[in-house]
Amino acid sequence: MTDKHTNPPLNIAIAVYPHLLVTSLTLPIEMLRAGEAFAKGHLDKQSFRPLAINLVAKSAESIPTRAGLAINPDCITTNAPYSDLIIVPGIWRNPRPVVRTNQEIVDWLSESFSAGSHIIGVGTGNCLLAEAGLLDGHPATTHWHYAKQFSHDYPQVRLKPDFFITQSERMYTVASLNALADVIVHIISQYYTKAAAQHVERNFSHEIRKPYEDQRYLEGAVDRHPDELIAQIQFWLKTNLATELNLQEVAAQFSLSYRTFTRRFRAATNQSPIEYWQQLRVEGAKELLASSNLSIQEVALEVGYNDQGHLTRVFKKVLSQTPSGYRKVVRRKLFG
Numbered sequence: 001m002t003d004k005h006t007n008p009p010l011n012i013a014i015a016v017y018p019h020l021l022v023t024s025l026t027l028p029i030e031m032l033r034a035g036e037a038f039a040k041g042h043l044d045k046q047s048f049r050p051l052a053i054n055l056v057a058k059s060a061e062s063i064p065t066r067a068g069l070a071i072n073p074d075c076i077t078t079n080a081p082y083s084d085l086i087i088v089p090g091i092w093r094n095p096r097p098v099v100r101t102n103q104e105i106v107d108w109l110s111e112s113f114s115a116g117s118h119i120i121g122v123g124t125g126n127c128l129l130a131e132a133g134l135l136d137g138h139p140a141t142t143h144w145h146y147a148k149q150f151s152h153d154y155p156q157v158r159l160k161p162d163f164f165i166t167q168s169e170r171m172y173t174v175a176s177l178n179a180l181a182d183v184i185v186h187i188i189s190q191y192y193t194k195a196a197a198q199h200v201e202r203n204f205s206h207e208i209r210k211p212y213e214d215q216r217y218l219e220g221a222v223d224r225h226p227d228e229l230i231a232q233i234q235f236w237l238k239t240n241l242a243t244e245l246n247l248q249e250v251a252a253q254f255s256l257s258y259r260t261f262t263r264r265f266r267a268a269t270n271q272s273p274i275e276y277w278q279q280l281r282v283e284g285a286k287e288l289l290a291s292s293n294l295s296i297q298e299v300a301l302e303v304g305y306n307d308q309g310h311l312t313r314v315f316k317k318v319l320s321q322t323p324s325g326y327r328k329v330v331r332r333k334l335f336g
Contacts (some may be wrong), residue, residue, distance in 0.1 A: 006045070009052035010191060013083035013117075015109070015128070016055045017091075017102050022067045023177055024089035024122045029053060031184045031200050038199045039192035049191070056080045058104035066092055077108035083117045085187065090123030090143065090177075096153075099127050106132045118170040120187075122180050126173050130154040138168040141175040162235055227268040229254060233261075234269075237277055241284050241303045247273050282318050285311060289327040296323050 012032060014025055036051045057063060057073035064070055075081070086109065091098050099106070110132040113119055121129045123143040127150065129135050136156040147161040160166055164179035174180045181204060189197035225231065233254055245253070250273075251261035265273045284303040288294055294302065300311035300323075308323075315323050 007047075007049040009050045010085070011081055011083045012051055012053045012085050012087070013056045013080060013112075014053065014087045014089065015105050015125075016057045016063055016071050016073055016089070017098055017105060018063055018065075019092040019098055020063075020065065020071075020125070021090040021092055021123070022065050022069060024087075024125070024180060025055075025071070027177060027181060027204075028087050028120075028184050031181065031204055032188065034200045034203060035188035035192050035196045038196045042195065043192065052081075054080065054083075056086075056105075056108065058102055077104045080108065080112075082115060083112055086112055086117050086119045088119065088121045088125040088128055090125045091127070095124040095127040095146070099131050102128065110134060113170070116170075118172070120172045120174065120180070120183055122174055123176065124150075126150070127153070129171070129173070130157050134171060135168075135173070138171065139163075139166040140168075140173040141166050142173070143175055162239075225268040227264055229256075230264055230268040233265070234276070238280055241281055242301065243304065247277065278314065278318070281305065282314060285315070285323065286326065286330070289323055290330045299323065 014029070016025065032051055032053070039048055040050075054074040055071060056075055056077060057071075058077055060073055060076055062070045062072050088109065106128055109119065109128060113132075113134055119129065119134070121140070124146050126135065126140055126142045130140070130150070130153070135154065137158065139158045139160045141160050141163050142150045144161060147159060150157070151159050161175075164175045165183060166173045172183050174183055185197045185201050188200055233250065236254075237250070243250075247261075248258045251258045254261070256264070262273055265271075265276070269276060271279075281303040285299050288299045288302055289296075292299075296311065297308045300306070300308050303311070305311045305314070312322050315321060315326065319326060321329075
């Protein structure tokens with residue numbers, strides 16, 4: 001007999017097809033189940049919703065995998081229940097044969113999104129979402145190795161290969177398994193509280209990762225700006241903290257005079273390039289101090305400062321403490 005106080009389940013569907021990457025199927029299931037187990041022990045009955053996870057395929061036939069495991073679908077696209085969340089796993093190597101032979105999955109994804117489902121596409125699995133037209137005019141990412149072919153096949157998609165995560169309303173795309181794990185942690189925080197998400201993160205991540213919100217490309221986000229060239233320079237600066245180039249040389253690299261560069265940068269970001277670069281370097285140093293065993297001197301070199309003394313002076317100015325003092329405080333909070 002069903003408890004009349006039991007909340008309806010959260011329906012999770014995972015699309016399955018030949019040549020899928022099994023880890024992009026099993027990892028989210030294990031993480032979601034861990035979040036569910038934590039929530040069951042910490043939430044009251046009125047707040048807790050169990051998970052109902054279904055594997056959805058175009059037919060009921062068992063699907064072989066490269067790992068030697070057979071996947072047995074729970075339902076097919078024509079009788080799958082409404083899904084709160086759908087996960088579309090990555091595809092081994094060339095995704096085009098899988099896309100061509102799984103029109104039923106493509107149609108089901110389109111119908112499900114129209115019905116209100118949230119969707120996470122993983123790596124080359126995003127080709128199925130693109131085939132359904134769900135990514136047209138929206139930002140998306142994919143596995144870096146397939147980015148050029150993806151752009152050729154789906155020119156209407158605003159591909160963002162430099163981002164590991166994109167979000168456009170109810171649509172998420174991720175480029176890697178680590179990025180998928182970060183989005184699943186984010187989803188768990190929405191379903192089951194931040195405490196449940198932190199519990200899962202501690203158990204499934206061997207390093208202190210950046211929060212989902214810090215990694216994603218969010219369509220329409222208020223902190224974005226329309227100056228694409230300045231956005232490209234911002235990304236270059238983020239990924240080249242240790243460069244020996246000065247800002248004048250960076251501007252020249254992007255065919256801008258330094259005067260034009262500083263004017264456009266301030267107009268787009270409301271801060272000077274120097275302020276922005278210092279901010280990036282301080283944030284990079286903070287992350288390394290918290291999550292690595294590098295010496296202070298090594299951290300300084302990693303983020304573009306010539307010596308430990310320079311990093312210490314900047315830290316004292318910005319954070320009113322030394323790098324070693326910051327490391328002690330943050331590690332006490334993290335590992336206490």
